[in-house]
Amino acid sequence: xxxxxxxxxxxxxxxxxxxxxxxxxxxxxxxxxxxxxxxxxxxxxxxxxxxxxxxxxxxxxxxxxxxxxxxxxxxxxxxxxxxxxxxxxxxxxxxxxxxxxxxxxxxxxxxxxxxxxxxxxxxxxxxxxxxxxxxxxxxxxxxxxxxxxxxxxxxxxxxxxxxxxxxxxxxxxxxxxxxxxxxxxxxxxxxxxxxxxxxxxxxxxxxxxxxxxxxxxxxxxxxxxxxxxxxxxxxxxxxxxxxxxxxxxxxxxxxxxxxxxxxxxxxxxxxxxxxxxxxxxxxxxxxxxxxxxxxxxxxx
Amino acid sequence: xxxxxxxxxxxxxxxxxxxxxxxxxxxxxxxxxxxxxxxxxxxxxxxxxxxxxxxxxxxxxxxxxxxxxxxxxxxxxxxxxxxxxxxxxxxxxxxxxxxxxxxxxxxxxxxxxxxxxxxxxxxxxxxxxxxxxxxxxxxxxxxxxxxxxxxxxxxxxxxxxxxxxxxxxxxxxxxxxxxxxxxxxxxxxxxxxxxxxxxxxxxxxxxxxxxxxxxxxxxxxxxxxxxxxxxxxxxxxxxxxxxxxxxxxxxxxxxxxxxxxxxxxxxxxxxxxxxxxxxxxxxxxxxxxxxxxxxxxxxxxxxxxxxxxxxxxxxxxxxxxxxxxxxxxxxxxxxxxxxxxxxxxxxxxxxxxxxxxxxxxxxxxxxxxxxxxxxxxxxxxxxxxxxx
Numbered sequence: 001x002x003x004x005x006x007x008x009x010x011x012x013x014x015x016x017x018x019x020x021x022x023x024x025x026x027x028x029x030x031x032x033x034x035x036x037x038x039x040x041x042x043x044x045x046x047x048x049x050x051x052x053x054x055x056x057x058x059x060x061x062x063x064x065x066x067x068x069x070x071x072x073x074x075x076x077x078x079x080x081x082x083x084x085x086x087x088x089x090x091x092x093x094x095x096x097x098x099x100x101x102x103x104x105x106x107x108x109x110x111x112x113x114x115x116x117x118x119x120x121x122x123x124x125x126x127x128x129x130x131x132x133x134x135x136x137x138x139x140x141x142x143x144x145x146x147x148x149x150x151x152x153x154x155x156x157x158x159x160x161x162x163x164x165x166x167x168x169x170x171x172x173x174x175x176x177x178x179x180x181x182x183x184x185x186x187x188x189x190x191x192x193x194x195x196x197x198x199x200x201x202x203x204x205x206x207x208x209x210x211x212x213x214x215x216x217x218x219x220x221x222x223x224x225x226x227x228x229x230x231x232x233x234x235x236x237x238x239x240x241x242x243x244x245x246x247x248x249x250x251x252x253x254x255x256x257x258x259x260x261x262x263x264x265x266x267x268x269x270x271x272x273x274x275x276x277x278x279x280x281x282x283x284x285x286x287x288x289x290x291x292x293x294x295x296x297x298x299x300x
Numbered sequence: 301x302x303x304x305x306x307x308x309x310x311x312x313x314x315x316x317x318x319x320x321x322x323x324x325x326x327x328x329x330x331x332x333x334x335x336x337x338x339x340x341x342x343x344x345x346x347x348x349x350x351x352x353x354x355x356x357x358x359x360x361x362x363x364x365x366x367x368x369x370x371x372x373x374x375x376x377x378x379x380x381x382x383x384x385x386x387x388x389x390x391x392x393x394x395x396x397x398x399x400x401x402x403x404x405x406x407x408x409x410x411x412x413x414x415x416x417x418x419x420x421x422x423x424x425x426x427x428x429x430x431x432x433x434x435x436x437x438x439x440x441x442x443x444x445x446x447x448x449x450x451x452x453x454x455x456x457x458x459x460x461x462x463x464x465x466x467x468x469x470x471x472x473x474x475x476x477x478x479x480x481x482x483x484x485x486x487x488x489x490x491x492x493x494x495x496x497x498x499x500x501x502x503x504x505x506x507x508x509x510x511x512x513x514x515x516x517x518x519x520x521x522x523x524x525x526x527x528x529x530x531x532x533x534x535x536x537x538x539x540x541x542x543x544x545x546x547x548x549x550x551x552x553x554x555x556x557x558x559x560x561x562x563x564x565x566x567x568x569x570x571x572x573x574x575x576x577x578x579x580x581x582x583x584x585x586x587x588x589x590x591x592x593x594x595x596x597x598x599x600x601x602x603x604x605x606x607x608x609x610x611x612x613x614x615x616x617x618x619x620x621x622x623x624x625x626x627x628x629x630x631x632x633x634x635x636x637x638x639x640x641x642x643x644x645x646x647x648x649x650x651x652x653x654x655x656x657x658x659x660x661x662x663x664x665x666x667x668x669x670x671x672x673x674x675x676x677x678x679x680x681x682x683x684x685x686x687x688x
Contacts, residue, residue, distance in 0.1 A: 037499045039366070040508075047510045055506035060499040062369050063508035064362060064393050071359035075322060075366025075374075076499060078350040082321045082372060087501045105362065108355030 002187045006030050013056040014048040018218025020180045020206030020225065021045045021094075021121045027183050028092060028119060029059060031190025036088045037080075039073040041097035042066040044128040044209075045121065060087075067101040069093050070109035070118060077114045088194040091118040096126045098203075099135035099160050106163075110170040110199045117193040117200045120163060123209040131212040135160040138233065139284060140277055141264045143212075148267035153277050158284060163203055168239050173198035175239040179205040181225035182248075185236065205234045214263030227258040232285035235292045247292040255282050302479050307439045307471040308333030310478045311377070311404050311464075314446035316347045317486040318402070321372035324352040324363035328383035329416045330468035331406040335377055349375075357383045361390040361403070368399040369507055371498035373450065376401070379468060380408035380422045388426060394461050395430025395524060397508055400453035400493075401461040402446060403431075406468040407570065407621075409656040417657020418468040419621040420569065424598075424632050430524050432462040432531045433598040435569040439476040440548070441596075442466040447481070447490055448542055448550055452534035456496050460527050465598075467571040467621075469657070481546060489545055532600040553602035555594040556609050558584060562591030564669045565610055567637050568619040569595045572660060576619070579665035590669055595633070603640035610641055616648045617672040619665075623652050629678045649677020658682060 008029035015022035021044060029036070040046045040063040049056040050063070064072050069091045077089045093102060098120040106118060125143050126132040133146040138159045142148040146155035168175045174196045178186045186204060193200035207225045210218045228234040230253045237247040256278060259265040268274045268281075289295050305313070312334050315323070323342070325335040341347035350367075354360045357378055364374040378384045384391070384405060394401055405423045409415040423433060434449060436442025442464060449462040466472060481489075497505055511517040536551050543549025557577050559565060566576050573594045583590045593609045595602070610616055620631025629635050634650030641648060651668050654660045660682075668681055 035501045037370070037501065050506050050509035051512045052509040052516050055509060057506050058504060060501055060504045061506045062366070062499055063510075064365055064397070065389055068358060068362035068365075068390065071354065071362030072366035072369075074352060074354075074359070075324065075363035075368070076370045077366075078322045078324075078352060078363065079367040079370035079372040082350050085370075087499075104356055105359050108359050111355070112352065 002030055002191050004030055008058040010056045010058055014051060016211055018210050018221045020123060020208060020221055023180045024121050024204055024206050027186045028190050031187040032088055032090055032194050034059060035086060036090055037076055039069045039076060039091045041069040041093035041102060043094035043097055045092065047128060066097055068105050070102060070105040073116045074109045074114045077116050089116040090194065091116060093120055095120055095122040095124060095136035096134040098163055110167050110172055113198050115197055120203045121206045122203055123206045123212065125212050127209045127212045139281060140268060142267055153274060154267065167201045168242055172201050173241060174200040176202045177236050178202060179225050179229055179234060179236055181222050181229060215266065216261050224261055231255045231258045232289045232294060233258060235288050235294055237292055247294050249294050249296045251296050252289060255285050302477055304475050305478050306333060306473060306475050309337050310439050310443040312337035313480050314443045315375045316341055317481065317483055318446060318450050318490060320349050320375035322350045322367035322374045324354055324360045325376050326354055326357045326360045328379045330408060330472045331377045331379040334404060357386040358390060361387040364401050365390060365394050365399055368401050369499050371495045373493040374401055377404035379406040381410050384422045391426055391429045398459040399461060400459050402449045402453055403463055405463045405465040406472040407465055408468040415656035418470050419655045421622045423463055423465045424622040427599055430460060430528060432460060432528060432535060434464050435596060435598060436466040437571060437573045437594060439471060439478045442471060443478055444542060444548055447486060448535060448538045451490050451538035452531055454493050455534045458527055458531045458534045459496055460531050470571045528600050535597055553597035554605050554609055555596060557592040559591035559609060561589055562613050563589040564615045564672050565613040566592045566617050566619055567595060569598060572619055575660055575662060576665050579662040582662060583666060601636050606637060606640045610646060613646060615672040616646055617668050618648060618650045620650050620652050621654045651677060651681040653681040
């Protein structure tokens, strides 16, 4: 059982107000408990939580490079296994480290089937370096390397659906998505993953990056995160041994509500609505809803 | 026990005797025979280690880093491109994180153009990464250097990783008589690894933290440099102790051969030293007073020892199986030797030779001595001018 009172991620770190990843770090450690070793990739969380000589981590924590957390975790796990140690090994890495630069190491670790849980905190761009697009950036989001302009409506590629699908295809014992909007769900999924033998993957939507997404106050984190789920652009689901076993159902709202609140999509509404592009984003949400069966029917 | 053994297999035996808990490697020519043999040892129950077949060299060393941080003695082996160069970012990181990892380097050229053959460009290119570098002349020496490397690396006033380098194919694939110590002997020489600190839920620490500029970063770099200087003393002490136990002394970072009264001295690393010694014997027989200073420890650079060994020699020829492209002396080792003898009036020249596996013969060594006598150096030696 998750001990909700457990506080293993200390206050005093350097995250921005309303930071989704900071909330998530706290929730993850409630889910893992104290008997854990955390492996981090380079990124916002690493920087804001460990400004030498201070650290927010009350559990063992190691950071090596941007792209190699899954390999470092493989090594930690191999050492623990050899010495019959019981600590759980958990990677906490951003979406750039996961979707893009770290995919090779992740593939290797999941193929070998190490007893690790890899958690991606997905704020949908390279935030630490100043909001550049990653493979996790959604369609039409304006970032510093996919700026909206006279000839562009922002990021021209859809958000990669790859990590959950690809790791499921690797034979991962447990694959799940979650959102900081639902803290109990996050803790429960983390607890489940660390207690499932083999390599497990959880991708957590950690909006907002109030700096990177822009346009709203840091106090709106949970509200915006919920809207992402309610419109169908983010789906919370679980896959166990390759099968979809759960998906959070919603009474869907139009994507406009979610998009309008964020500066990164402002170009779709001002100076005038770009209806054709909004329709494309709505279609992505509709496809998600169909794929995961998340729509609550009228009579339910 | 004295045996006839392939160099790679002798290295694998040495790695096994050091009792690594985790072995992680990716196959790369000419390192492959080492990791294949270790895999057999694990498969046959001769070696009780976690053997991780990883998907890249980047992961090979990253896995070692994780295991080492968790408190295990670890081993890896690599070579050249795909290999050492792909893991370069981790190589720097491991030193900064002060993990005493030992890795064998079967030295090989770097592309382009592709060459699988020997020179020392790969390890020399990573001379500034914070690892100590040992170079072996023959199978016996490179085997023994693994025991010394672990012993030195794990000293708590060192805690730095080390390369044990040996020439690919020339040593890795050559059968030579080699004395392999027993497990009991190595257990007596190399006690179990006692980490200074490790990842442990009972005593949490953070490793690999962010150093906010500009308050701490330079001091970390300074401390790593200090530790690498101390590694020199630790290597020497371990080499001396090894000599006392096994009769093969490695207390010196260099080895002098017929240097008394030498008029011309060669400086070289690795297997080439064997050829140079034979050439020196011939030259001495012909009345040419030549000698050799073999560099066994390239990092930390044994400048004082080299200056002492070269004292009074008018001409020094540094034989380089590397090219520092665009540099004045061409080789990377020459400027350091020159610096070591600054103010003594000794003339130091670099000769880049043997790249990509080109053969080096005794007559080449004699020819280089003649060039040094004439003051001609800092050049490639043995170019096929007809194809230029």
